[in-house]
Amino acid sequence: MKPNVFSLGKDLVGLEDLSTDQIVTVLDTAEAFKEISERKIKKVPVLRGKTIVNLFFEPSTRTKISFEFAEKRLSADTVSVSSVGSSVSKGETLVDTARNLEAMKIDMVVIRHGSSGAAKFLGEKIPSNVINAGDGSHEHPTQGLLDALTIRDHLGSFDGLKVCIIGDVLHSRVARSNIHGLLKLGASVGVCGPYTLLPADVEKMGVRVFSRIEEAIEWSSVLNVLRLQLERMHSGYIPSLREYNQKWGVSKQRLKLGSDELLVLHPGPMNRGVEIDSDVADGQNSVILEQVTNGVAVRMAVLYLLSGGTPETAESAKGVK
Amino acid sequence: MRSVLVRGGRIVDPSQSLDKKGDLLIVDGKIEAISDEIGRMEEAIELDARDQIVAPGLIDVHVHFREPGGEHKETIETGVRAAVAGGITAVCTMPNTDPVTDDPAGIRFVLAQAEKAAGARVYPLGAISKNQEGKSLAAIGEMVEAGAVGITDDGNPVMNGGLMRMAMEYAKAFGIPVADHPEDLDLSRAGTMNESLNSTRMGLPGKPNISEDIQIIRDLLLSELTDSRVHIQHVSTAYGVEMIRQAKSRGVQVTAEATPHHLILTDSEVDGYNTNAKMNPPLRSSEDRDAVVQGFSDGTLCVYATDHAPHHYDEKEQTFADAPNGIVGLETSLGIGLTYLVAQGIVDLSTLVDRMSCTPARAFNLPGGTLKRGSIGDVTIIDPNVIWSVDSNEFMSKSRNTPFEGLKLKGRASKTIVGGKIVWNGF
Numbered sequence: 001m002k003p004n005v006f007s008l009g010k011d012l013v014g015l016e017d018l019s020t021d022q023i024v025t026v027l028d029t030a031e032a033f034k035e036i037s038e039r040k041i042k043k044v045p046v047l048r049g050k051t052i053v054n055l056f057f058e059p060s061t062r063t064k065i066s067f068e069f070a071e072k073r074l075s076a077d078t079v080s081v082s083s084v085g086s087s088v089s090k091g092e093t094l095v096d097t098a099r100n101l102e103a104m105k106i107d108m109v110v111i112r113h114g115s116s117g118a119a120k121f122l123g124e125k126i127p128s129n130v131i132n133a134g135d136g137s138h139e140h141p142t143q144g145l146l147d148a149l150t151i152r153d154h155l156g157s158f159d160g161l162k163v164c165i166i167g168d169v170l171h172s173r174v175a176r177s178n179i180h181g182l183l184k185l186g187a188s189v190g191v192c193g194p195y196t197l198l199p200a201d202v203e204k205m206g207v208r209v210f211s212r213i214e215e216a217i218e219w220s221s222v223l224n225v226l227r228l229q230l231e232r233m234h235s236g237y238i239p240s241l242r243e244y245n246q247k248w249g250v251s252k253q254r255l256k257l258g259s260d261e262l263l264v265l266h267p268g269p270m271n272r273g274v275e276i277d278s279d280v281a282d283g284q285n286s287v288i289l290e291q292v293t294n295g296v297a298v299r300m301a302v303l304y305l306l307s308g309g310t311p312e313t314a315e316s317a318k319g320v321k
Numbered sequence: 322m323r324s325v326l327v328r329g330g331r332i333v334d335p336s337q338s339l340d341k342k343g344d345l346l347i348v349d350g351k352i353e354a355i356s357d358e359i360g361r362m363e364e365a366i367e368l369d370a371r372d373q374i375v376a377p378g379l380i381d382v383h384v385h386f387r388e389p390g391g392e393h394k395e396t397i398e399t400g401v402r403a404a405v406a407g408g409i410t411a412v413c414t415m416p417n418t419d420p421v422t423d424d425p426a427g428i429r430f431v432l433a434q435a436e437k438a439a440g441a442r443v444y445p446l447g448a449i450s451k452n453q454e455g456k457s458l459a460a461i462g463e464m465v466e467a468g469a470v471g472i473t474d475d476g477n478p479v480m481n482g483g484l485m486r487m488a489m490e491y492a493k494a495f496g497i498p499v500a501d502h503p504e505d506l507d508l509s510r511a512g513t514m515n516e517s518l519n520s521t522r523m524g525l526p527g528k529p530n531i532s533e534d535i536q537i538i539r540d541l542l543l544s545e546l547t548d549s550r551v552h553i554q555h556v557s558t559a560y561g562v563e564m565i566r567q568a569k570s571r572g573v574q575v576t577a578e579a580t581p582h583h584l585i586l587t588d589s590e591v592d593g594y595n596t597n598a599k600m601n602p603p604l605r606s607s608e609d610r611d612a613v614v615q616g617f618s619d620g621t622l623c624v625y626a627t628d629h630a631p632h633h634y635d636e637k638e639q640t641f642a643d644a645p646n647g648i649v650g651l652e653t654s655l656g657i658g659l660t661y662l663v664a665q666g667i668v669d670l671s672t673l674v675d676r677m678s679c680t681p682a683r684a685f686n687l688p689g690g691t692l693k694r695g696s697i698g699d700v701t702i703i704d705p706n707v708i709w710s711v712d713s714n715e716f717m718s719k720s721r722n723t724p725f726e727g728l729k730l731k732g733r734a735s736k737t738i739v740g741g742k743i744v745w746n747g748f
Binding site: 016093094095113115116117118120121135136137138139173176199200201202204205 | 516517518520521522523524525526527529593594635638639640641642643
């Protein structure tokens with residue numbers, strides 16, 4: 001067997017920790033895995049005999065289902081745990097949860113948690129591979145990767161690309177993974193939103209800051225529109241959802257300021273009529289559903305690479321059609 | 322009581338501008354004499370202090386001993402042992418216990434527990450407000466009568482400026498300072514670390530400097546208005562240092578603390594979600610750290626205090642947001658002071674002793690802080706040459722939450738004497 005010269009390491013915590021080569025390799029591997037989901041029988045034996053736990057301490061529909069499909073299509077044995085009704089909601093600490101998983105000899109853990117740093121914390125406590133499915137406001141690396149893959153599918157390369165992230169950057173793990181990933185891939189990155197929702201010193205991360213969405217749209221080749229959580233209004237970051245839509249919402253009218261080829265991404269779930277209008281979400285610039293499709297392929301690639309697979313053997317690992 | 326004769330040490334006592342080789346005699350728990358050479362005494366215990374420093378007992382005016390209510394983290398008994406192991410002969414305990422130390426019974430309980438324990442002297446601070454709720458004044462006069470040496474709502478700071486004004490006016494009659502943890506909770510919100518590029522990168526909510534600055538300014542103005550003494554706890558910001566410096570120059574009666582961690586660490590320590598770098602106020606930028614060092618050096622921050630805040634290991638073994646604020650400090654403060662402040666030339670030895678003994682005693686009207694004849698026989702003997710590494714398993718404290726694990730230090734207390742009794746005899 002050829003030695004595994006490529007490695008993602010033990011865990012995938014964030015794109016800040018990955019090199020450009022590692023990110024490109026995940027994208028290339030995902031490209032190869034896309035085809036499995038197009039087959040009549042969507043199952044290959046890549047992870048046969050591996051046990052994976054999906055540990056979701058926060059509600060999630062899309063990400064959890066996406067991981068589950070990725071795991072099942074690779075033939076892993078999976079269990080999904082949600083915080084509601086599990087020992088987690090009975091006050092068990094994360095370190096105890098980790099020790100229990102370790103005792104059950106789990107190969108991989110996918111974790112979504114409300115605290116920044118939770119995935120790293122878990123990865124340091126257990127020998128299993130840990131994949132971050134979103135930790136607090138820190139990172140959501142598979143989302144960052146699937147966003148990059150979707151952009152690459154449409155625009156080919158990242159050179160000269162301008163991607164603007166619109167909305168609640170302060171609380172967004174998607175924003176941070178996008179910023180790290182896209183900058184490493186060679187794109188320029190901007191952020192736009194009310195200053196109350198932009199984090200301190202964000203420009204020092206190497207991004208351009210726009211306070212007006214019109215300027216952001218004129219500058220951009222890609223818009224990544226973030227979900228605005230309703231509770232942001234209650235905690236005083238913005239006066240009202242109506243005003244947010246008026247001042248920062250992505251509308252058909254505003255899209256006219258940009259190029260015809262402008263791509264519109266959204267990590268979901270969308271608040272139609274708040275951060276994005278329906279005619280944009282469903283319009284010709286939108287690639288939102290392609291993101292969802294790519295999500296499964298990216299997660300298959302990450303599972304495969306973390307379990308010791310190499311990019312070179314990805315094709316043969318898939319088996320014959 | 323037997324006498325103690327400390328022979329041949331370098332006696333450093335800033336309270337009488339003393340720095341010379343000599344002998345020190347303690348009789349009946351009191352300083353009896355300092356002299357070039359004291360003759361042999363049959364009944365005295367002789368301590369050889371050649372190549373050692375003999376200083377007035379060190380005082381830490383900011384510690385949390387967690388009793389009552391948090392005995393799994395620390396008790397008064399383990400706290401005073403940790404103190405003397407660090408060369409500290411007296412401490413001021415914070416009242417954010419459970420229940421809050423906000424009445425004379427609470428003060429008497431702390432003093433009774435301290436009496437039973439063989440270690441450092443304990444001078445409790447009482448709460449400013451009932452149950453530290455910031456609504457109405459606690460029984461300040463009765464607490465002082467019971468032995469409180471000051472008041473503070475440290476841990477749950479007073480947000481109401483009107484109440485703070487009344488606390489300062491009221492406390493003035495009893496000759497005690499009001500100590501404040503300056504933090505505007507509406508500005509610091511859910512912050513868990515310094516607001517900076519680091520907090521943004523790690524996705525942690527930040528506390529901006531201004532949440533501290535604005536309350537420091539409030540406290541200085543209120544102290545000026547009420548012509549009373551204010552003690553600003555654990556200053557961490559450059560602007561805060563400058564405001565205190567200006568206030569001092571116009572005669573405001575302010576004393577202020579610098580902690581070992583704010584003097585030598587910055588918020589980059591939090592990297593990797595290190596919960597032992599989580600405390601309140603948080604570690605700040607290197608500019609802030611440099612300003613705290615400058616303030617310590619020029620005397621703006623005239624008190625060196627640790628904010629010793631023990632937590633059980635499993636409380637710190639959580640995600641960063643869930644872990645409590647605070648680190649232990651009693652057993653590392655002297656070594657850090659000698660290694661990072663004196664050896665680096667930021668202050669000379671006499672100034673460090675002044676900030677660790679004389680000034681804290683004056684700030685809270687405590688006995689000690691001097692080796693003058695007739696004062697209490699509290700003495701710290703320091704071996705300035707011993708090189709050691711911080712090993713939290715050796716701590717006398719119940720807790721191990723230190724960001725200084727493994728740090729190599731030069732200088733350590735070799736003997737700690739409280740009231741003429743040797744309560745710590747070195748490692």
